[in-house]
Amino acid sequence: xxxxxxxxxxxxxxxxxxxxGFLLTFLAVPLMARAIGPSGRGEAAAALxxxxxxxxxxxxxxxxxxQRRFAKGLDSPSLRAAxxxxxxxxxxxxxxxxxxxxxxxxxADVTLRTLAFxxxxxxxxxxxxxxTAAGAFFGQGRYRAFGVLRIAHPAVTLxxxxxxxGFDALDPATVLAANIAGTTVTGLLGYALSHTTWRGARAPHxxxxxxxxxxxxxxxxxxxxxxxxxxxxxxxxxxxxAGFYSIAASVAMLPLALGHALSATHFRAMAAAEVSQGDLVxxxxxxxxxAASTVIPVCAVFIYVAGEAIPxxxxxxxxxxxxxxxxxxxTSVAVALGYVASMLLAAQGRGGTMTLLQGSGLLIGVxxxxxxxxxxxxxxxxxxxxxxYTAVLVGQMVALRVRASDLLPTFGGFRSxxxxxxxxxxx
Numbered sequence: 001x002x003x004x005x006x007x008x009x010x011x012x013x014x015x016x017x018x019x020x021g022f023l024l025t026f027l028a029v030p031l032m033a034r035a036i037g038p039s040g041r042g043e044a045a046a047a048l049x050x051x052x053x054x055x056x057x058x059x060x061x062x063x064x065x066x067q068r069r070f071a072k073g074l075d076s077p078s079l080r081a082a083x084x085x086x087x088x089x090x091x092x093x094x095x096x097x098x099x100x101x102x103x104x105x106x107x108a109d110v111t112l113r114t115l116a117f118x119x120x121x122x123x124x125x126x127x128x129x130x131x132t133a134a135g136a137f138f139g140q141g142r143y144r145a146f147g148v149l150r151i152a153h154p155a156v157t158l159x160x161x162x163x164x165x166g167f168d169a170l171d172p173a174t175v176l177a178a179n180i181a182g183t184t185v186t187g188l189l190g191y192a193l194s195h196t197t198w199r200g201a202r203a204p205h206x207x208x209x210x211x212x213x214x215x216x217x218x219x220x221x222x223x224x225x226x227x228x229x230x231x232x233x234x235x236x237x238x239x240x241x242a243g244f245y246s247i248a249a250s251v252a253m254l255p256l257a258l259g260h261a262l263s264a265t266h267f268r269a270m271a272a273a274e275v276s277q278g279d280l281v282x283x284x285x286x287x288x289x290x291a292a293s294t295v296i297p298v299c300a301v302f303i304y305v306a307g308e309a310i311p312x313x314x315x316x317x318x319x320x321x322x323x324x325x326x327x328x329x330x331t332s333v334a335v336a337l338g339y340v341a342s343m344l345l346a347a348q349g350r351g352g353t354m355t356l357l358q359g360s361g362l363l364i365g366v367x368x369x370x371x372x373x374x375x376x377x378x379x380x381x382x383x384x385x386x387x388x389y390t391a392v393l394v395g396q397m398v399a400l401r402v403r404a405s406d407l408l409p410t411f412g413g414f415r416s417x418x419x420x421x422x423x424x425x426x427x
Contacts, residue, residue, distance in 0.1 A: 014138075014264050017147030018257030024154035028161055029250050030314045032175055044172040045246040047116045048179060049230040050100050054124035055131060056222070057096065058089040061215030062208065063128065063135040064346055069203075070139025071271040071347075076196045077203040082132045084205060086125050094121040104231060115176040123183045130183075130190030137193070141268060145193045152189050157182035214351025218358045222342065228362070229369055233381050236373040245378040247314060248324035249385065251306050252332045255299050259336035262291045263343035265420050270347035284344050284400040290420065291340040292406070293413025299332045320378070327382035334389035337407070341396035353399050361392035 032044065062082050069078045097120030101113040108116070130149055137146040160178035164170040230249065233242040266287040270280070307326060311319045345354050365388030372380030397407070 013143040013147050014150075014261040017143075017150040018260045020147075021150045021154050022254045022257050024151065024158050026250070026254065028154065028158045029247060031158075031161055031165065031170070044175045045230045045242065046104055046234045047100075047112070047119065047172075047176055049228065050096075050104070050116065051119050051124065051127075051179060051183075053220075053228060053231075054093060054096050054120050055127040056219045058086075058093055058124055059128040059131065059216070059219060060085070060209065060212050061217075061219050061351065062086075062212035063131040064215040064219060064351075065208065065212040066132050067135030067139040068271055068346065068349070070136045071268050072139075077201045078208060079132065079136050079194060079196045080198065080200055081203040081205050081208045083129060083198070084202070085209060086129045086132070089125045089128060090122065093124045096124070097121040104234065109173075111173045112176065115173055115180065119176060119180050119183075123180050126183055126187035130187045133190035133194045138264065139268070139271075143264065148193060149186055149190055153182040153186040155182075156185045214349070215346065215354060216351075217355030218342070218351060220358075222354075222358045229365065229381060229385055232366070232369055233373060233378075236369065237377045237381060241378045241381075244318065244321045245324055245381045247310065247318050247321040248328055248378070248382060249331075251310065251321075251325055252303075252328035252385075253335060254306075255295060255302060255332045255336040256339060258295055258298060259291070259339035261421055262287075262294060262336075262417060263340045266340070267343040267347045270344060280348060281401045285402050285406045287340060287344055288337070288397070288400070288402045289406045289410070289413045290417040291337055293409040293411075294417030295336045296333055296407075296409045297414065299329070299336065303329045303332060324378050324382045327379055328385060330386040331382075331389045334386075334393045338389060338393045338396060341393065341400060341402075344400055345396065350399070357392055357395040357399065360395065361388050364388050364391050 062085060066078050066082050094117075097117035100120055101108075101117050105113050105116050134146055134149045137143070137149070157178045160181050161170060161175065164174045164178070230242070230246055233245050237245070266283070270283055270287075303325065307322050310322045310325065314321065342354060342358075345351075365384055368384035368387050369381055372384050374380070376383065396402075397404070
């Protein structure tokens with residue numbers, strides 16, 4: 001089985017790669033926390049969140065459209081056209097960088113402001129490029145190549161940070177520089193592994209752009225929902241409280257790796273299927289039943305263990321992050337199940353529905369954060385996150401016509417969910 005796992009593509013490789021990626025990211029978090037403290041962590045988290053949101057704004061939904069096209073067998077021309085559109089995103093990236101340093105980072109030192117601007121102006125388009133390549137690999141079923149990209153960024157980032165620790169030079173600016181280095185290497189790997197040169201046939205750019213636009217709003221809202229809170233909490237609750245919230249939120253997002261893996265098989269099957277609406281509903285219910293039966297028990301165990309481990313791993317200075325994690329428990333479940341549901345909608349080409357749901361969730365989350373953050377600090381921010389992700393999940397279930405009973409864990413669903421992650425047996 002280990003040999004098949006290495007030599008053959010399977011959705012389990014997505015789970016493994018995501019878990020390794022999250023683990024590498026997780027290892028970097030206590031490294032940062034101990035070196036720069038809660039205040040520095042909150043300051044760095046704001047820029048890193050912006051680095052994550054900007055590619056969704058600049059990508060215009062194209063990575064997800066490329067993923068869908070590759071699942072249907074429409075390959076290299078779409079990827080070349082997508083790369084052309086990425087180049088055009090440099091100027092908007094510079095505008096975003098300027099806006100960020102003049103608002104959120106207006107009181108930061110000149111080194112931080114410069115790195116934040118460069119990260120948004122130049123590296124955000126590179127992120128869109130490798131995200132598009134990752135989407136192509138996912139759609140093709142090239143899960144090993146997808147895994148390499150998923151691991152590369154956090155691996156390079158952690159390596160640079162470890163070098164900085166060795167020279168006693170780790171500070172918020174070095175954290176941003178490490179992230180920029182990781183993005184650069186991952187972008188180069190995405191190009192090399194795609195086996196698609198710049199020269200060759202291209203899909204019509206306008207048609208690709210219009211198709212991607214169906215997913216643009218959803219991609220922006222989803223990315224913002226995951227990261228905008230870490231930008232807004234800095235001015236709302238202060239750097240130290242933002243640092244506690246950032247630690248807990250980073251831990252709570254780890255189960256997303258499971259959501260990525262569980263969605264892989266169902267996305268490809270549904271994207272390529274030519275079936276009736278009734279059949280799509282049944283496929284959606286089956287997929288969500290398996291996902292819920294796997295995600296809910298895993299998250300229950302994970303949140304308990306992680307809550308006990310936070311003071312040990314991050315130090316006693318971050319003991320206040322533990323109760324924040326308890327409040328974020330619904331977020332862990334909702335974000336993993338929500339990703340599976342989002343991929344089912346994407347496979348059906350329902351970008352408008354995705355945009356409406358993610359946009360509504362973002363609005364709910366921002367309003368809740370603005371109200372609850374100043375009232376209850378990091379606990380209020382966590383409650384706002386839980387409300388936002390849960391609202392999106394409920395909307396997704398309605399859109400897919402999945403019943404509440406389909407989300408009740410069963411042993412059979414758990415067994416099927418785990419089986420979908422394992423390499424297929426040779427016949």
